[in-house]
Amino acid sequence: MGSSTPTSTIFLVLRRLRTPLIVLITIFAISVLGLTLVPGPSGPDGALPRLSFFHAVYFFSYTATTIGFGEIPYAFSEQQRLWVTVCIYLSVIGWAYTLGTVFAMLQDKNFLNAVAVQRFARQVKRLREHFFLVCGYGETGRLICQALDEMGYRAVVIERDEAKVGDLELQSYSADMPALCADAGQPDTLLFAGLTSKYCRGVITLTNDDNTNLAVAIAARLLAPSLPALCRAEHAETVANMASFGTRHIINPFEKFGEYMALALHSPAAYHLLLWLTGLPGTTVTRHRDPPGGRWVLCGYGTFGRVMTGALENAGLPVTIIDRAPPADPAHIWVKGDGTGHEALQAAGIHDAVGIVAATGHDVNNLSIVVTARQMNPGLFTVLRQNQVANRALFDAFESDFTMVPSEIVSHECLAILTTPLLAPFLDAVRKSDEPWACGLLDDLTGRFGWDVPAVWSVTLNLAQAPSVYRLLMRGATRPSLDELLRAPVTDRPALACRPLLLMRDGRRPSLLPAGHETLQLGDQILFVGTEQARKELGLTLFNGHTLQYVLTGKDSPGGLVWEWLARRRAG
Amino acid sequence: MNLEKVVFGFFIVFAATLNFGFFIGDLDNPVHHDIYELFAAIVVNLIATVLKFGDRTQIGAIHLATSLVADLQLLAAAMVWGYAVHVAGTGLTAGAMSSIVSLSGGALFANVVSVVILIAETIMQRR
Numbered sequence: 001m002g003s004s005t006p007t008s009t010i011f012l013v014l015r016r017l018r019t020p021l022i023v024l025i026t027i028f029a030i031s032v033l034g035l036t037l038v039p040g041p042s043g044p045d046g047a048l049p050r051l052s053f054f055h056a057v058y059f060f061s062y063t064a065t066t067i068g069f070g071e072i073p074y075a076f077s078e079q080q081r082l083w084v085t086v087c088i089y090l091s092v093i094g095w096a097y098t099l100g101t102v103f104a105m106l107q108d109k110n111f112l113n114a115v116a117v118q119r120f121a122r123q124v125k126r127l128r129e130h131f132f133l134v135c136g137y138g139e140t141g142r143l144i145c146q147a148l149d150e151m152g153y154r155a156v157v158i159e160r161d162e163a164k165v166g167d168l169e170l171q172s173y174s175a176d177m178p179a180l181c182a183d184a185g186q187p188d189t190l191l192f193a194g195l196t197s198k199y200c201r202g203v204i205t206l207t208n209d210d211n212t213n214l215a216v217a218i219a220a221r222l223l224a225p226s227l228p229a230l231c232r233a234e235h236a237e238t239v240a241n242m243a244s245f246g247t248r249h250i251i252n253p254f255e256k257f258g259e260y261m262a263l264a265l266h267s268p269a270a271y272h273l274l275l276w277l278t279g280l281p282g283t284t285v286t287r288h289r290d291p292p293g294g295r296w297v298l299c300g301y302g303t304f305g306r307v308m309t310g311a312l313e314n315a316g317l318p319v320t321i322i323d324r325a326p327p328a329d330p331a332h333i334w335v336k337g338d339g340t341g342h343e344a345l346q347a348a349g350i351h352d353a354v355g356i357v358a359a360t361g362h363d364v365n366n367l368s369i370v371v372t373a374r375q376m377n378p379g380l381f382t383v384l385r386q387n388q389v390a391n392r393a394l395f396d397a398f399e400s401d402f403t404m405v406p407s408e409i410v411s412h413e414c415l416a417i418l419t420t421p422l423l424a425p426f427l428d429a430v431r432k433s434d435e436p437w438a439c440g441l442l443d444d445l446t447g448r449f450g451w452d453v454p455a456v457w458s459v460t461l462n463l464a465q466a467p468s469v470y471r472l473l474m475r476g477a478t479r480p481s482l483d484e485l486l487r488a489p490v491t492d493r494p495a496l497a498c499r500p501l502l503l504m505r506d507g508r509r510p511s512l513l514p515a516g517h518e519t520l521q522l523g524d525q526i527l528f529v530g531t532e533q534a535r536k537e538l539g540l541t542l543f544n545g546h547t548l549q550y551v552l553t554g555k556d557s558p559g560g561l562v563w564e565w566l567a568r569r570r571a572g
Numbered sequence: 573m574n575l576e577k578v579v580f581g582f583f584i585v586f587a588a589t590l591n592f593g594f595f596i597g598d599l600d601n602p603v604h605h606d607i608y609e610l611f612a613a614i615v616v617n618l619i620a621t622v623l624k625f626g627d628r629t630q631i632g633a634i635h636l637a638t639s640l641v642a643d644l645q646l647l648a649a650a651m652v653w654g655y656a657v658h659v660a661g662t663g664l665t666a667g668a669m670s671s672i673v674s675l676s677g678g679a680l681f682a683n684v685v686s687v688v689i690l691i692a693e694t695i696m697q698r699r
Contacts, residue, residue: 008628015626022622029615033608053607054654 009115016105020098027094028064031087032056041077048074064091116180117192123178124156124194131156132418133193133200135184135216136207137164139389140232140407140414142171143280144204147415149173150281153201156193158184160207185215187223195224202228202418206410210238217247230414234303251413253406258307260409261383261402263431265291265315269439270430276446277423277529278416279453280408286451289401291381293317294354299339299369301327304385304404305359312357320348340368345376355381363391367398422458422527426502429512441513445499445529455498455535459542461524466542473522480552482526483516488537489547493554496537498530583620584690587642588683590616595680599673600666607653610676614646617679620686631693638686645679 035056040048051059055073062069063084076084105111131154134141138159145155145168157179159165165181182189184207194200203224205216213231220229230249233239242250264271268290276285296312298305301323309332312319321332322339337344339358350356356373358366363386370382384400386392395403416423430438445454463470469485472478482500487493503514504525511518514526528538541547549557558567590613597604621639624632649672656668 011626011628018622018625021625022619025615025618025622029611033611036608052657053611053650054658 009111009118012111012114013105016111017098017101020094020101024094024098027090028060031060031064031083031090034083034087035060035080038080038083039077040080041075043074051080060087060091063088064095117182120178120180121192123176124192124197127154127156127178127194127197127199129154130199130201131194131197133190133195133203134158135190135203135205135212136160136232137168137179138206138208138407140206140410141204142168143407143411144206144414145171145173145177147280147411149175149177151419153419156200158182158189158193160184183212185212187215187219190216190219190223195220195227200224200227202230204230204414204418206232206414210235214238214241217242218245221245221247228418230417232410249413249417251410253404253409254304254307256409256413257304257404257406258311259431261291261308262311262314264288264402265293265311265317267433267435267438269435269442270433273430273438273442273445274427276442276451276453277427277456278412280412280415281453281455284452289381291383291401292354295320295349295352296355296357297322297339297345297348297350297353297373298357298359299323300358300360300366300385301325302359302361305357308357308359308383320353322348338365340365340372342372342376345369345373350376350380353377353380355383357383357385359383359385361385361387363387363394367394370398370400416456420456420458420527422502422504422525423456425504425510426512426527429502429510448499449497449529449531454529455532456527456529457535458525458527459538461520461522461526468545468548469520469542470522471545472548473520478552479519479521481517481519482514484552485520485541486516486538487551488534489541489551493551496530496534498528498534498538500526501529502527580623581690583616583623584683584686587613587616587620587639588680588687591642591646591676591680591683595673595676597673600670602664602669605669605673610646610650610653610672613676613679614643614650617642617646617683631689635686635689638682638689642679642682642686645675645682649673649675649679 032053035051036053038050040050042048059072064087132144132148134144134148134155135158137145137157141157141159145157148155154175155177157165157168157177159168159179159181160183162181165179168177168179178193180189180193184190184205190203195203203216203220205213205220207213210233213233217229217231220227228248230251231242231247232251232253233242234252234254239250239252260271260274263274268288272285272287279285293315294317296317296319298309298312298319299322301309301321305321305323309319309321319332320335321327322335322337322344324336324338326334326336335344335348337347339345339348339360350373356370358369360366360369366384366386370380370384373380374382382398382400383402383404384395384398386395386403386405389405389407416427459465461469461473469480472480483495486496486498486500488496500514501512503511503518505511505521506523528535541551546557546559549555558564590609594605594609594613617639621636621643624636624639627633627635652668652672652675653664656662656664656672660668662668
């Protein structure tokens with residue numbers, strides 16, 4: 001069965017039922033015809049007439065369907081009874097054959113698949129709200145879906161593994177998430193899943209197969225060029241390939257963590273700020289110990305190990321590598337071994353090292369390495385690579401300084417890009433900033449909002465996102481400033497618990513932490529951080545003209561034609 | 573030669589011929605219109621309809637549509653017949669007969685369309 005279009009199941013059913021239906025019609029026709037031809041019983045004045053077609057169809061309808069009202073319209077003759085006996089067995093054979101075909105069809109894998117694809121395509125087509133297309137419902141996919149659900153977005157999921165699709169149906173999301181068990185690498189599947197739908201807000205591909213991610217990336221680029229596509233890639237070749245055809249966001253979890261590590265070494269405050277702003281909603285960020293300067297030991301020189309070595313060496317810290325095979329670049333100090341035993345750690349000089357990175361692809365080995373190393377040198381700063389989310393309990397129990405969980409890194413990054421596009425330029429600025437500035441900002445923000453992950457959102461002053469402000473600015477009478485706008489629409493108009501982080505205006509350089517007296521202009525894009533409450537109240541102000549009036553002037557404006565007229569009279 | 577095509581063509585043409593056989597004769601004269609011929613026309617039409625199931629091409633869709641029209645018309649004719657004889661109790665009057673025959677005339681038209689499509693389809697295939 002080709003899957004080029006969602007095969008209409010009704011046609012599939014009809015095609016399969018062609019033979020049984022013809023058999024049924026034939027049996028019915030033969031029986032009815034026979035009934036009209038067989039002579040009837042003898043009545044008081046000669047033989048009764050044979051059954052008419054009307055009576056024959058009536059009699060056979062209730063006999064063939066096993067309802068059996070008896071012999072109507074008169075007690076049958078022996079010849080009629082003989083024929084009816086034949087008819088009954090014929091009809092039983094006909095029904096048995098038909099039902100057998102129907103049940104065989106209902107259990108047919110192809111048929112079930114066609115039904116599932118069709119139902120999925122219909123569900124997606126009926127979606128009348130914005131959604132994200134998520135390919136791959138692994139650990140990362142689940143985190144993303146949870147976060148999207150929490151933020152009130154829908155997701156459409158394609159996952160190859162049937163068990164994971166089942167798991168999705170068991171999760172208690174507040175909205176239904178249509179899911180299909182199929183290969184996301186097939187363009188048809190992506191089309192069913194609404195890639196070209198006007199409600200699709202973005203494509204996120206997170207499968208653990210780089211080739212599938214690549215296929216989704218190119219399909220999104222060609223079929224829906226204006227959609228943001230977020231693609232996970234673990235191999236450098238895939239990254240290069242995706243970049244070559246202009247994939248907007250390529251996320252390599254190892255590179256990303258390497259960047260974080262470099263940032264943490266270079267500017268711990270900036271690192272914490274970044275962590276706090278991009279955290280998953282509803283979680284709390286804990287303040288880490290800052291990574292110390294000195295000699296580091298790294299176990300497992302794979303993809304991640306290489307990135308980490310680069311990050312440490314760029315910060316000017318010497319690294320000793322423990323691995324079974326010598327590193328490709330002989331410039332590094334190398335100790336043969338796997339790091340889980342005393343000997344290799346001893347040989348690598350763990351006693352006078354300041355930190356250890358356990359970067360192998362095996363969770364239990366990583367834990368074993370850091371536990372052994374801490375016993376030998378309790379003051380060590382530990383960086384742990386956690387491969388499976390399922391091992392979280394073990395990693396939590398160890399209390400490592402840094403834990404690198406690829407799925408979490410990818411999901412943080414995706415969410416930050418998707419939900420608040422302005423966050424990326426701000427984070428870039430944070431990365432480039434100097435330590436005291438970041439430190440001051442971090443203390444200021446966490447002092448005000450706490451260490452719980454805050455709400456981060458962006459607003460564009462246009463008709464769609466801020467209609468009331470748009471109208472006010474179009475009238476041109478007043479130009480409110482940021483401070484005037486950021487007030488709660490309640491008595492005394494207290495300042496909202498939020499802070500503008502970035503202001504983008506056409507023809508101007510983006511201004512970091514815009515001042516409160518900055519006046520607003522049409523088309524301004526502003527990034528805010530604050531509480532969820534502040535976000536909702538600001539939303540009310542931006543959408544409702546009366547609320548905006550109250551926030552700006554402190555006066556309730558009259559609503560309704562009559563009251564407005566009265567107010568004008570009184571004023572005049 | 574393909575047996576499936578033979579069967580398909582056979583039933584379509586057979587449905588049209590039976591229908592024609594029933595239709596021909598004086599419009600209101602019961603003697604000219606045999607009930608067994610109507611019965612046979614209905615059964616053959618139903619089988620022709622089922623044979624057309626599941627073809628998703630444009631021509632297949634038109635084929636199925638014409639057949640469904642013919643079925644509907646013939647079944648309506650049969651119902652009028654049953655009603656006139658058994659329910660109304662007036663017997664087969666000239667009025668009832670003419671409405672039965674005109675209904676079957678409609679079905680005949682649909683069947684002719686079906687045959688025309690069949691011929692057109694055959695001519696299009698240069699094999």
